[in-house]
Amino acid sequence: MTKFVVNLSDLEAADPNRFGPKAANQASLEHAGLPTPGGFCLGADAYNHQIKFLNLEDAATKAVTLPFMESRSHVADVRIGLFSKPIAPEIKSELIEAYNQLVSASDCRIAVRSSSLMEDTEGSSFAGQFQTFLGIDNEDDFLTALRACWGALWSPRAMRYMDDKNISAIDTAMAVLVQPLVEANASGGGLSQKADGGMSISATWGLGEALAQGEVVPDRYDLSSEGEILEIVGGQEFQHSVYCNVHGMPNNQAHPRSHDHQIEHENKKSKVRCLTKQQIVEIAGYMKTAEKMMGQAVEVEWAAGDKGIKMLQARPLHVREINIPDEIWKGKPSMRGHPGGIGWASGRACIISCECEVSRINPGDVLVTKVAGPALASVLPRVSGIIAELGGSTSHLASLGRERGIPMVLGVQNATQKIIDGSMVAVDGVSGEVRWVPPTAG
Numbered sequence: 001m002t003k004f005v006v007n008l009s010d011l012e013a014a015d016p017n018r019f020g021p022k023a024a025n026q027a028s029l030e031h032a033g034l035p036t037p038g039g040f041c042l043g044a045d046a047y048n049h050q051i052k053f054l055n056l057e058d059a060a061t062k063a064v065t066l067p068f069m070e071s072r073s074h075v076a077d078v079r080i081g082l083f084s085k086p087i088a089p090e091i092k093s094e095l096i097e098a099y100n101q102l103v104s105a106s107d108c109r110i111a112v113r114s115s116s117l118m119e120d121t122e123g124s125s126f127a128g129q130f131q132t133f134l135g136i137d138n139e140d141d142f143l144t145a146l147r148a149c150w151g152a153l154w155s156p157r158a159m160r161y162m163d164d165k166n167i168s169a170i171d172t173a174m175a176v177l178v179q180p181l182v183e184a185n186a187s188g189g190g191l192s193q194k195a196d197g198g199m200s201i202s203a204t205w206g207l208g209e210a211l212a213q214g215e216v217v218p219d220r221y222d223l224s225s226e227g228e229i230l231e232i233v234g235g236q237e238f239q240h241s242v243y244c245n246v247h248g249m250p251n252n253q254a255h256p257r258s259h260d261h262q263i264e265h266e267n268k269k270s271k272v273r274c275l276t277k278q279q280i281v282e283i284a285g286y287m288k289t290a291e292k293m294m295g296q297a298v299e300v301e302w303a304a305g306d307k308g309i310k311m312l313q314a315r316p317l318h319v320r321e322i323n324i325p326d327e328i329w330k331g332k333p334s335m336r337g338h339p340g341g342i343g344w345a346s347g348r349a350c351i352i353s354c355e356c357e358v359s360r361i362n363p364g365d366v367l368v369t370k371v372a373g374p375a376l377a378s379v380l381p382r383v384s385g386i387i388a389e390l391g392g393s394t395s396h397l398a399s400l401g402r403e404r405g406i407p408m409v410l411g412v413q414n415a416t417q418k419i420i421d422g423s424m425v426a427v428d429g430v431s432g433e434v435r436w437v438p439p440t441a442g
Contacts, residue, residue: 002045003094004043004046004090004095005098008027008030008036008038008041013041014028016117018044018175019041020115020175022113022116022313022315023115023175023176024115026311026312026314028293029311032289032293033289034289035311036310036311036312037111037179037180037181037310039102039177039179040098040178042176046175047150047175050082050091051078054082056077060170062074063075063077063078063170064168064170075154078151079155082147082150082151083150087146096139098178099142100139102178108180109134109136109181110179111136111178111179112132112136112149112177113131113176113179114130114132114152114175114176114177115174116172117172117173118167130158132209133149134207134209136181152174154169157374160378161377161378182312183305184305185205185306186206186304187204187207187303188219188392188394189208189211189300189302189392189394190202190283190287190394191287191394192288192317193317193319195319195341196430197224199223199224200341201221201284202221204218204219205274211391212301212394213395213396214371214374214390214392214396215390217392217410217411218235218274218394219232219233219234219235219275220233220235220338223280227284229277233338235392283302283309286311287300293314294314294316299314299317300313318402329426332426332436334433334434335433335434336433336434337388339393339429339432340386340393340398340406340410340429341430342405342406343385343406343429344426344429345385345406345426345427345429346384346385347364347384348362348366348425349368349421349424350367351416351419351421352368353369353416358376361379361382362382364384365383366383366385366386366387366427368386368415368421368425369388370389371390372398377400380404381404385406385429386401387410387412387415388411388412389411389416391411392410398410401429408427409429409434415434420436420439423438
């Protein structure tokens with residue numbers, strides 16, 4: 001009988017058709033000798049088994065075939081069923097045994113991450129569209145996180161993304177990756193290849209979730225293709241009040257992540273670079289190994305804790321050629337930030353302060369905002385470029401932008417104050433430069 005749960009150290013865990021590219025790539029990194037947290041994965045066959053166990057096949061089919069207004073109740077039936085109804089005993093018993101063994105062996109908290117069969121495939125990264133849960137420390141929370149990963153396949157955000165990619169939720173399935181949590185002193189991401197031929201590493205203090213969500217401006221380390229350090233650009237101090245204001249909440253009710261970063265900066269870590277030269281060289285070497293393993297350029301996530309650097313993810317990176325800006329933009333006011341990695345574009349600046357204002361964005365506009373979170377993925381088909389005050393080259397929205405060929409520059413300090421709404425703006429996603437022409441009066 002086939003097991004639903006497989007350790008990442010097992011060769012079969014590298015099968016993307018069963019465990020999804022995210023978990024399979026993580027297993028392949030481990031098999032290639034790169035340092036990873038270890039752990040196990042629950043196959044997509046368990047998700048399919050659970051759908052059948054709960055008799056949700058009919059609801060799932062109707063959820064993707066009926067018109068929108070008629071399908072909503074069936075989508076809700078699937079999500080509520082996956083989240084609240086009993087887990088099949090044959091799945092649960094394997095899960096609990098694997099969880100207890102992992103906790104006993106690692107003596108640390110756990111991270112639970114989605115790994116859809118369509119995630120991190122060419123043209124469909126799904127970056128930030130599903131679920132990740134960090135710091136799980138008990139069995140009940142572990143099972144809740146697992147259920148939420150299953151249900152995330154049917155979330156409005158994920159279904160909008162799949163609809164845009166002509167993917168049906170019933171044509172894919174959700175595997176789940178379970179690993180010891182790296183209690184990170186610093187974490188971030190990296191690009192093994194940029195349009196100019198070099199490499200780039202992003203780093204922030206603590207866990208990397210805030211960087212992935214575009215809520216901080218990381219340190220950036222630009223390297224040559226051989227790993228020589230060319231430039232170090234320090235991150236900007238994270239402003240707790242900015243996070244709160246953008247998300248419409250008082251400071252004392254902000255997400256714990258923002259509070260964690262505020263504490264780090266109060267400890268003056270923001271004035272110290274996150275990585276040593278030795279760590280930069282080490283991560284660059286790991287990126288090159290991952291690149292050889294996958295046979296193409298890669299985008300990685302990593303975390304550095306007391307036990308050294310651990311590789312958390314590697315996904316394909318599609319690099320495009322440098323575009324040369326028109327001469328008309330030279331000499332215009334400019335600012336610099338973290339390049340998304342591809343493209344050059346221009347358009348009318350549309351400044352929004354929260355997601356509730358995205359209806360103001362017209363086709364071809366350049367979105368100018370504070371927090372470039374993955375929730376903004378729905379506007380990507382309409383914009384020609386994005387400028388954000390927070391975030392970095394390896395934030396989830398930057399990954400989604402590279403996937404679509406949309407130029408982005410993130411971490412542009414005070415962009416929403418300096419650029420006037422309605423200005424013509426040019427975005428260079430390779431150099432990280434933003435230029436604008438104020439609107440003419442009258």
